[in-house]
Amino acid sequence: MGTRAVVVGGGIGGLAAAIGLHRAGWTVDVLERATEPDDAGAGISLAANGLRALDELGVGEAVRAASRGQYSGGxxxxxxxxxxxxxxxxxxxxxxTPIMGVPRATLHRLLREALPAGAVRIGVRARSAEQAGPDAVRVDCGDTVLGADLVVAADGAGSRLRGRLFPDHPGPAYSGSTVLRGITDRPVDLRADFELTWGRGAEFGHIAFLDGRAEWHAVLTLPAGTRFPDPLGELRRRFAGWHEPIPALLAATRPDAVLHHDVRELRTPLPTYAVGRIALLGDAAHAMTPNLGQGACQALEDAVTLAAALADRPGVDAALAHYDAERRPRSQAVSRAARQAGRMGHQLANPLAVALRNTVMRVTPSRVATRMILRHHAWTPPPLRRADAAPPTHPGRAA
Known part of the structure; x- marks a missing residue:
């Protein structure tokens, strides 16, 4: 079994994978091309499956302590x-557990703190990763070349490494939606921990944080590449007639705190998440729309499953085959469900269709909605055996 891994991408999935590999006894280098997280101003909701993955990585307690449970809203x-x-x-x-809301920057910090000092290399771009033999991979970083037994491609929806591994794949497609989001500059009087509001071709939502501030997001159905000279002013105009606390959330936000990204997804599924000694993880493997709040949770599932496979199986190749078999069907199914949820949610614009959906939602018992949520949240991670723990006992073998 190899002992050195290079993780390309220092987002949630990449950091989680590095933690899992480190706990399994691997030496890990995380290469992050940005000097700081690109989406540090946003927030995130973590469902039970993501929180269980964090528990297995040893950081669940710290993340829960920094999060606010989502008990009220709708x-x-x-x-x-x-x-x-x-x-x-x-x-x-x-x-x-309830769903938990936490600033993304806080989650990033807690994940980085769980890694050895110097494990995350900031401002380093991986140009390519190639097999250097049957058991080794070479990562070209421009000025330097790193050798490894394993490379984890966690470099996002626009993954450069995925493009080199699958040159005929069409890559990420625009979902039809663009999202603007930010965190309020001060606490806001909120009556709900989490809330979504659906209009025709638009959505507005918020996540409440422990300190009284909130993250909000606005999803608009617009052509790709649409940008506004004054994003906050545009949102205040578009959502001026919507219910409180939407105007209050926008009023409590600085204009320079608004982030704007087009939502892209891997509409064409990948045929495998492992090519040689390179494993794809998170958005690089299955970028999905945010309509189910499962993007980061699926990346966390990936990270734990990959690390556990490498800790328990006799070779890297067998471990990667197991990882692919475990993760590809589930994550791609969640991606399809998220796409469908968007079509029935904010993307719905026909007045008759909107009215029918609203009627169905009003008469659906909450217990039925809870059961639908459980399809994605009720996931149990594989046990991640630490390198200093005793090996597992197998049937027919001595302990």
Whole structure:
């Protein structure tokens, strides 16, 4: 079994993979091309499956302590009418935890702190990764070349490494939606921990944080590449007639704190998540729309599954084959479900279709909605055996 890994990408998935590999006894270098996280101003919701993955990585307790549970809220119309109510307590009873909201920058920091000093190399771009023999990979960083037994491609939806491994793959496609988001500069009086509001071709949502501030996002159905000279002013105009706390959230945000990204997804699934000694992970493997809040959670599932496979299987090749077999079907199914959720949510624009959807949502019991959520949240991670732990006992073998 190899002992040295290079993780390309210092986002949530890449950092989580590095933690898992480190706990399994590997020496890990994380290459992050940016000098700071590109989306540090955003927030994130972590469902039970993502939190369980973090528990297995040894950082779940710290993340929970920095997060706020989502017990109240739901989905509303622009006028404030209730479409569906969130029952965070029922979800907690079913899976052991509510969904938790945390600033993305805080999650990044906690993940980095779980790695050895110097493991994350900031400002380093991996140009390519190539097999240097049957058991080794070479990573070209321009000025330097790194040798490794394994490379984890966690370099995002626009993954350069994925493009080199699958030159005929069409790559990420524009989903039809663009998202603007930010974190308020001060606490806001909120009555809900988490809320979505669906209008025709638009969505507005917020996540409440422990300190009283909130992350908000606005999703608009627009042509790719659309940008506004004054993003915050544009949002204030578009959402001026929508219910509170939407105007209050925008009023509490600095103009320079607004981030704007087009939503891209891997609409064409990859045929494998492992090529030679290179494993694809997170958005590089299965970039999906955010409609189910599962993008980061699926990356965390990837990280734990990969590390556990490498800790338990007799060789890297066998471990990567197991990782692919475990992760590809589930993550691609979640990606399809997220795409469908978007079509029935903010992307719906026909007035009759919107009215029918709203009626169905109003009469659907909350327990039915909870069961639908559990399809994605009720995931149990494989046990990640630490390098200093005793090997597992196999049937027919002595302990």
């Amino acid at each position: 989905t509303r119309t622009p006028g404030g009418g209730r479409l569906a109510r969130m029952d965070g307590a029922a979800l907690e009873r079913a899976v052991g």
